[in-house]
Amino acid sequence: MEPKKYDINIEQLFRDDLHQYLLSIGMVDERLPEAQDIEELWLKIGESYLPDGMREFRDYPTVSLGWMMFVGMAIAKYWDTDWELYSKVDDLYKYLRDQRDFDHMDEYVCEKVLLLDEEQQAAMAKTVGECASRTYNLLCHRxxxxxxSEAFRAYVAALHQMYLMGMAMELKRLGYHMTKLN
Incomplete structure (x- = not known):
């Protein structure tokens, strides 16, 4: 899953679009967070997610993309609350998915991990849905x-950015603000 030159360009396209959108609605800071512990998990989480994500993509592309954003949020929350415990979980994606099932993972993350009330859950679902729709639209226009293999790499690049933006959204929600040091 290492990006090639083409993948980096398309991944940057996803990153820029998501960042600008989320910045415009106040969900992320201008400077995106660098959370090495969370970022290092991407390869394992991405590989674990792919069978479910790919299965769902044909009929539910925005779910396939959006659920990865919820995973990024959950990992950021785990990192903030008890990383010593959660870092020992062998497969955090399967841990999240198996709390209920793939179809209801978004609800589990919102209710039990992020502890959002109903109004916040609806707002989060709307934001994730818009991010997934934007990313799917960019994929389609390619x-x-x-x-x-080119389509597969683009899909993985999209998932990667959804994961990272989910992480960035949750870290900001938790009060981590990324500012440039002078």
Whole structure:
């Protein structure tokens, strides 16, 4: 899952679009967080997520993309609350998914991990839905042939940015503000 030159360009496209959108609605800071512990988990989480995400993508592309944003949020919350405990969980994606199931993972994350009330859950679902729709739209406009390695790499790049933006959103919600030091 190492990015190639093309992947970096498309991944930057996803990153820039998501960042600008989330910045415009106050969900992230201008400077995105660097959380090495969370970022280092991407490869393992991404690989674990792929079978479920790919299965869902054909019929529910925005769910396939959006659920990864919820995973990023949950990992950031775990990092903040008890990383010593959660860092020992062998597969945090499967841990989250198996609390209920894939279809209801978003609800579990919102209710039990992020502890959002109903109004906050609705707002979060709307934000994640918009991010997933924007990212899917960008994927579609690349005119990638389904089933090709290029399409697969673009999908993984999209998931990666959804994960990182989920992390950034939750860290900001938790009070971590990223500012440039002088």
């Amino acid at each position: 005119h990638l042939e389904p089933g090709t």
